[in-house]
Amino acid sequence: xxxxxxxxxxxxxxxxxxxxxxxxxxxxxxxxxxxxxxxxxxxxxxxxxxxxxxxxxxxxxxxxxxxxxxxxxxxxxxxxxxxxxxxxxxxxxxxxxxxxxxxxxxxxxxxxxxxxxxxxxxxxxxxxxxxxxxxxxxxxxxxxxxxxxxxxxxxxxxxxxxxxxxxxxxxxxxxxxxxxxxxxxxxxxxxxxxxxxxxxxxxxxxxxxxxxxxxxxxxxxxxxxxxxxxxxxxxxxxxxxxxxxxxxxxxxxxxxxxxxxxxxxxxxxxxxxxxxxxxxxxxxxxxxxxxxxxxxxxxxxxxxxxxxxxxxxxxxxxxxxxxxxxxxxxxxxxxxxxxxxxxxxxxxxxxxxxxxxxxxxxxxxxxxxxxxxxxxxxxxxxxxxxxxxxxxxxxxxxxxxxxx
Numbered sequence: 517x518x519x520x521x522x523x524x525x526x527x528x529x530x531x532x533x534x535x536x537x538x539x540x541x542x543x544x545x546x547x548x549x550x551x552x553x554x555x556x557x558x559x560x561x562x563x564x565x566x567x568x569x570x571x572x573x574x575x576x577x578x579x580x581x582x583x584x585x586x587x588x589x590x591x592x593x594x595x596x597x598x599x600x601x602x603x604x605x606x607x608x609x610x611x612x613x614x615x616x617x618x619x620x621x622x623x624x625x626x627x628x629x630x631x632x633x634x635x636x637x638x639x640x641x642x643x644x645x646x647x648x649x650x651x652x653x654x655x656x657x658x659x660x661x662x663x664x665x666x667x668x669x670x671x672x673x674x675x676x677x678x679x680x681x682x683x684x685x686x687x688x689x690x691x692x693x694x695x696x697x698x699x700x701x702x703x704x705x706x707x708x709x710x711x712x713x714x715x716x717x718x719x720x721x722x723x724x725x726x727x728x729x730x731x732x733x734x735x736x737x738x739x740x741x742x743x744x745x746x747x748x749x750x751x752x753x754x755x756x757x758x759x760x761x762x763x764x765x766x767x768x769x770x771x772x773x774x775x776x777x778x779x780x781x782x783x784x785x786x787x788x789x790x791x792x793x794x795x796x797x798x799x800x801x802x803x804x805x806x807x808x809x810x811x812x813x814x815x816x817x818x819x820x821x822x823x824x825x826x827x828x829x830x831x832x833x834x835x836x837x838x839x840x841x842x843x844x845x846x847x848x849x850x851x852x853x854x855x856x857x858x859x860x861x862x863x864x865x866x867x868x869x870x871x872x873x874x875x876x877x878x879x880x881x882x883x884x885x886x887x888x889x890x891x892x893x894x895x896x897x898x899x900x901x902x903x904x905x906x907x908x909x910x911x912x913x914x915x916x917x918x919x920x
Contacts, residue, residue, distance in 0.1 A: 522863070531597070538598075542744050580836070590870065606626075658692065703754070729758040
């Protein structure tokens with residue numbers, strides 16, 4: 517495999533066709549599901565298009581991702597689970613009255629996902645979902661996730677302002693961190709987590725697009741300053757599809773606040789002195805030990821920051837099957853971003869770190885990579901123009917230049 521790269525996409529999305537969730541629901545929900553499904557109007561174009569089955573058609577997905585040079589994927593949710601008002605990546609936390617139905621819907625997705633991953637042993641790391649309304653339910657699902665062989669771990673919801681739930685720093689969630697540490701389960705935080713309801717009027721949609729990553733970033737400092745990584749040094753926390761360029765500046769800012777809070781007599785010490793007294797490391801040091809980045813369609817300008825972020829922290833992702841992802845031009849996207857990158861560094865970012873974080877078997881995937889992976893010489897050839905019919909964000913710099 518010396519002449520090819522092993523590529524594991526750290527950001528893929530999958531989910532069942534709406535009616536196919538029914539067999540995974542407890543029978544007591546079937547009648548209510550029929551009523552809900554009949555009335556539901558899917559607002560997402562990619563889930564009603566002729567290509568919608570990329571989310572659930574196992575054979576098609578395997579064929580297309582393999583042709584794109586990808587031998588394994590980490591799978592976040594994509595479709596709308598039973599009883600949800602919208603995609604669960606951006607759906608608000610359920611009210612007390614909604615919780616039981618919504619929880620049943622998430623469990624149906626998790627069980628469908630376990631079967632979907634089992635269809636291609638060792639090539640899909642499914643990520644199970646939890647809710648924060650009932651910590652005991654979440655803990656039981658974490659242990660089920662491990663037993664079911666969902667290698668991806670769990671998707672940690674964000675806590676939006678005004679949701680009524682305690683922030684992620686709250687001690688009530690300690691059983692969740694304990695369960696993930698005990699079961700060696702990775703915690704994932706995807707773009708869309710913690711987004712408040714902004715509506716769709718006026719500039720709201722544009723503001724939502726701009727602010728989606730910012731609300732997701734908050735989980736990082738919530739877990740750092742609440743001491744989660746201090747108490748659980750082996751815990752793995754992955755920030756996915758939130759960009760990468762923001763990380764060096766954010767870590768410098770967090771370290772500054774830490775030092776100011778630790779400085780006796782400073783104004784910041786009054787706010788956080790007791791907090792940082794419980795921490796033994798700088799925020800940037802916790803990041804370097806506990807945190808990783810699911811860097812979907814990493815842009816060339818972000819690749820230049822790889823040493824500041826940490827080469828062993830970055831995991832490339834294609835975002836298949838989303839329209840802004842790199843399919844079917846993943847090879848071109850790799851050339852656009854990585855043509856100048858050292859081969860050893862690139863092997864780490866394209867596959868080795870993801871294998872370590874999610875438990876992929878490199879002995880299993882190696883022969884597939886030797887057959888399907890992009891060649892070293894291919895990726896090393898700079899991309900001079902981008903595919904005109906692609907909306908992949910990895911080509912943004914080409915697109916902007918062309919538009920101007």
